[in-house]
Amino acid sequence: MNASHSGITAFGPFRLSPIARVIERDGVPLALGDRALDILIALVARSGEIVSHRDLIAHVWRDLVVSPGTLRVHMSALRKALGDGNGGARYIENVTGQGYCFVAQVTYDAAASSPTALAEFPDVGHKRLLLPSKLSGMVGRELMVREIGDDLIAERFITIIGPGGMGKTTVAIAVAHDMLKEFSGVVCFVDVGAIEDAKLVAATVAASLGLSVQTADAMPTLIEYLRTLRMLLVIDNCEHVIDAVATLLETIYRQAPGVHILATSREALRVEGEHACWLPALASPSPDSSMKAVDVLQFPAVQLFMERAAASGHRFKLDDENAPIVAGICGRLEGIALAIELAAGRVGSHGIAATADLLNKNLGLDWHGRRTALPRHQTLRALLDWSYGLLPEAEQLALRRLSVLVGTFTLEAACAIARGGQSDRAAMLNTLDALVAKSLMSAQVGDDRTERYRLLETTRIYAREKLQESGESTLTARRHAEHFATLLNSTHGGQVDLEYTGRSHALREHLGNVRAALEWCFSQDDKVANAALAVDLAAAAAPVFFELSLLSEAYKWSAAGLGALDDNTRGSRREMLLQSTWAISSMWMRGNSEDVLTAIARGLQLAHPQDEPSQRLRMLATRHLFLTRVADFRGALTAAKEWDVVAQQARDVTCLAISDLMQGVARHFRGNQAAAKRHFDAGFDQAGERSLQLCGNDHRVRGLITQSRTLWLSGLPDRAMETARRAATTALRSGKPLDTCFALMFTTPVYLWCGEWDAAQDVLEQLVNHTHWPVLKPFHSSEVAMRGALLIGRNEAAQGTPMVQTALQQMKDERQNVIGSFIACWLAEGLTTMGRSEEALGVIRNARRDAANRAEAVLLPELLRLQARTLLSMSEANEAQAERLLIRSCTIARRQSAPSWELRSALDLARIQARRGHGIEARQRLAPINDKFTEGFATQDLRAAAQLLGELDPLATRAAV
Structure with a gap:
């Protein structure tokens, strides 16, 4: 919206100069706000036309989003100032639903001078107005320079604020250069940074304008001089004389309407007319970024670093190898332009890597920058000394x-x-x-x-x-440690119950401070003086670290806390928390060592049922998990029953649900799939949508994993794989990396049993690519074993068998026995395939012995079947013994409610009978078992059964004839 006339506009007793932005009533300047004046100029320019609300807002407020109510407020102020409606005078009409119309008679005088005309800048003959040179290659501030320029025209008074070294002066100078044409070259830049006496502020501004002031107070002369000028006044570095600057600039804003003001300061002036503009840091990558060079180079902070490094004499190409180092430097310096320039200046003499190392030591507080910079801008320390001193x-x-x-x-x-x-x-x-x-x-x-x-x-x-x-550092550090110990204890009271995970996430923002406090507590020479505080903080913090999946820190600080126990803290609730956290984190980090069981027993001893029921439940859950992993399934069932007793006493639905899931896991491995299935159904039914997070495991995920195995054994392969997928999805949704790794690892057997090789490979690849996987070293041998099993399943026994053999021995050494029998089955199959039958028999005998000692029956039918196959591979003379083993396998599988095992053994029995020419017997053996299946017909065992039954039909027909 532009005025059709650029000269003087007259209406009633008023004269308006749009260029000078001045309005007079009967020759007297009228005080009118900027917004109201903009509205008047817009309406007069289109006198007699209806100007819509949208057009007025777009013209006056440009890209800002304002409500129509804001327009009405300023319109009301404008009408009041004009006296609209007084004595019959009408200037602005409101056209309902459409907008506003200027209705007064308007005349134009293009030749007339402005009322109290804003003069061109006088040639005072004393000095020319000079701007500092615009910094070449300014990075990342172009848009902001344009926005500040636009705001200067609209608002008249802008203060750029931000921390030292952020680049406020650079931006202000760039804005001033961009504004030269707008203000016909009348732009005055005044750096008040060197002024020590606040009384000299006005005199310094006057001197910069070329004025000679003979009185002690320069302000009246300066204001009188500026009153008729249209110009841009830039005042830089105001913070140390802020009161004097604030008074001066507010006076100029009020009394010199043609003067537009741009100031820079570390804090807002807080005066009339000022609009503060916060200068943000240059966008920079995260200090621990692993982005590629092409992505890192998109950040303005990196662009500035590269430019200044080249200027320092070190031209290098940003590549994927050095990009993380540069990202680390810029990220650590948090986008502070001066700090980045100083760091980049070191690259020429030290190189990238050495600069990063130096930066980590003292953040480059004493590095020197450009010699032409102000003294306080030549080092970060000088800059901060300046701020601190004020x-x-x-x-x-x-x-x-x-x-x-x-x-x-x-x-x-x-x-x-x-x-x-x-x-x-x-x-x-x-x-x-x-x-x-x-x-x-x-x-x-x-x-x-x-x-x-x-x-x-x-x-x-x-x-x-x-x-x-x-x-004061020791006193302050102690207060810091005491505060965060109190915060942790008050937030969760040291309780680690079923609802603790949510509270742990609420504490995530404090982890940096908790870590710093722990480091201080355990690094002090005076151990006695700090022992109680160290133990208190470790006991409160270690469970938080664990629940946030920070395993190494949970282990480190629980171990440190236990090591700091003395006579006053041993046997206390704090020891109980430390013992329990150490036990569970050690199990994940170091494996299933016997001292974990000792720590669990100690934790249970300290958690008297009446005093700490939640802690007792935690310890029982940890023991159940430990005994399951070492394959002591008799002990695992006992631990599940103990949990159930406590859960029944507590009458807590969540605890009862976990009780059923624990018992389901134990019953599965004990070989009772019908009972396991009932427990899983009951547990999930009771759980509903409740959180079942406890001891680093989501018991919902743990239950789904074992339920998927139970479903496969129960003759439901499709449901088994669906449940396995649901376990992984649920774990991923929980946001707990331990759950995700756990689900990916232990659902793999279901895919291998089904012969879904691609699915098995996919979940194993997801597992090893998970960010948390490197931490879980005790499980790496299990993953290698399952990769070897996958190769054996894909008829690559020569490659897979050695992997399985080595991994199985490592699993035994590390007491990772929960899938030991499962892996032994694959090893036996691989050895048999390679013609190493005697070794295979040895593996099976050892596996059966170990399973008997562990009260593990779930894989017994499969071990008997593999033993039969191995004997047959050695000699046909072993056929009768093999048949007896297979019949026994079928009997045990039926007793366990495991038709999938029965099908496999029945398949092998049918093949033996078919080779003898007993097609009818073979079919009668296999068909009834096969008919029990209602799904999974695409899985390997059911495909094999269908194929054999198809082959047996003609044999059975001929035998009948």
């Missing part, structure tokens, strides 16, 4: 002490650490707000709608040095 003592103290905090923190944390928890919350909040206002700290609202604060890493490192110099 703070009052109370803010300096808070900044020093808060430097022990890592990442974000709350007002409560600040109170506890800065003043020992005794401070007035309101006073502490004022201090924090002041530090935020001065760009030394950032603030944001968390998910819980509570304010969070954070120090930039450069500021934090600098403040930590100040803390060390002050002699």
Whole structure:
């Protein structure tokens, strides 16, 4: 929307100059807000036309989203200023539903001068207005420069705020250069950074304009001079004389309507007319980014680093090998332009890797930058010294002490650490707000709608040095550790029950501080003085680490806590928490060693049923898991029954559901698939949608895994594979990496039994590519064993058998016995295929002996079948013995309610009978078992049965004839 006339517009007693943006009433300037003036200019330019609400908003507010109510407010102010409606005067009509129309008679005088005309900048003859040179190659700020320029025209008064070194001056200079044409070259740049006496601010601005002021107070002369000018005034580095600058610029804004003001400061001036514009950090990759070079180079922080590194004499190509190093440097420096420039300047003399190492030591606080920069911009330390020196003592103290905090923190944390928890919350909040206002700290609202604060890493490192110099570091570190120990204990009270996972995730934001506090507690020379605090913090933190799947940290700190126990803490609730967390994390990290069982027993001893029922349940669940993994299925069933007793006493539906699932797992391995199936059905029925997370396992996932095996054995192959897939999906949805790895690993046997080789390969590939897999070293031999079994299944026994043989021995050494019998079956099959039948028989005999010792019966029918096949492969003379083994296998399979095992053995029996020419007997043996199946006809065993039955039909017909 543009005015059709650019000269003076007259209506009633008013004269309007759109160019000078001045309106007079009877020769007297009229005070009118910028928005109201914009509305008036737009309406007068289209006098007699209806201007829609949308057009007015688009013209006055440009890209900002505002409500029609905002337009009405400014329209009301405009009408009031014009006296619209007073004495019969009408200027603006509201056309209902359409917009507004300027209805007064308008005349134009293009030749007339502006009322109190804004003069061209006078040639004062004393000095020319010069701008500092625009920095070549400014990176990542182009859009912001344009937006600030647009806002300057609309709002008149913009302050760019942000931390030191962010590039405020660079952006301001770029805006000023872009505005030269708009202001006909009348742009004045004043750096007040060197002023020490605030009284000299106005005089310095006047001198920059070429004015000679003879009085002590330069402001009246300066204001009188600026009153008739249209120009851009840029005031840089205001923070140290902020009160004087604020007073001056507010006066200029009020009394010199043609002057547009751009200021830079680390905090807003907080005066009339000011619009603060926060300058964000340059976008940078995460410090631990593993992105490719082409992706890393998209970040402005990396672009700046590469440009400045080249300028320092080190031209290098960003490739996939060095991209993570550059990403780490830029990410660690959090997009602070000056810090990135200083770091890039070191690359020429040290190289990329060495620069990264140096940065990790002290964040480059003393690295030097451009010689032409202001002294306080030549090093980060000088920049921070400048900011720190401007703070009052109370803010300096808070900044020093808060430097022990890592990442974000709350007002409560600040109170506890800065003043020992005794401070007035309101006073502490004022201090924090002041530090935020001065760009030394950032603030944001968390998910819980509570304010969070954070120090930039450069500021934090600098403040930590100040803390060390002050002699307050030990006191502050102790307060820090005590606060987070209290926070952990108050959040979950040390309880580790079925609902603990959600609370652990709520504590995730505090992990950086918890880690720092633990490191301090366990690194102090005075162990006696810190023992109680160290144990308290470790006992509260280790379960949190575990529930968040941070296994190595859970193991590390529970072990450290146990090592720090003394007479005062041994036998306490804290020891109980440490023992339980150490046991479960050790089982995942180190395998199934006997000391895990000892720790479980100690945890149970400390968890008296009346005092700690949830802890007792936790220990019983851990013991059940441990005994299952070492294949002590008699003990696992006992542990499940003990859990059931406690669950029945508690009358808790979730505990009762887990009880059924635990018993289902034990019954499956004991060889009672009908009972296992009943327990699984009852457990899932009771569980509904409840969370069953406990001890690092989702018992829903664990139940689904074993249920899928039970379903296959029960003659339901399709449902078995569907349940296996559901186990993996449920685990993935839970967000618990342990559950996901657990599901992928232990559903593989179902796919192998079904002969679904591609599906088995897919889940194993997902497993080894999972980010958490490298941590789970005790399970690696099991994964290798199943890959070998897959090769054997695909008729690649020569390659797969050695893998299985080596892995099985390692599994035994590590007591990973839960799938030991399953793997032994595959090894026996592979050895038999390769003609190594004696070795195969040895494997089967050992597996049967081990299974008997473990009370494991689930694989006995298969072991008997494989023994029969191996004997047949050695000699036809073994046929009768093989037949007896197969008949026994069928009998045991029926007793176990495992028709899938019975089908396999019946297949082998039918083949023997068919070779003898007994087609009718063979068919009579196989057909009734095959007919029991209602699904899974595409799986390998049922395909083989269908093929054999098809071959037996003509044999049976001839035998009958």
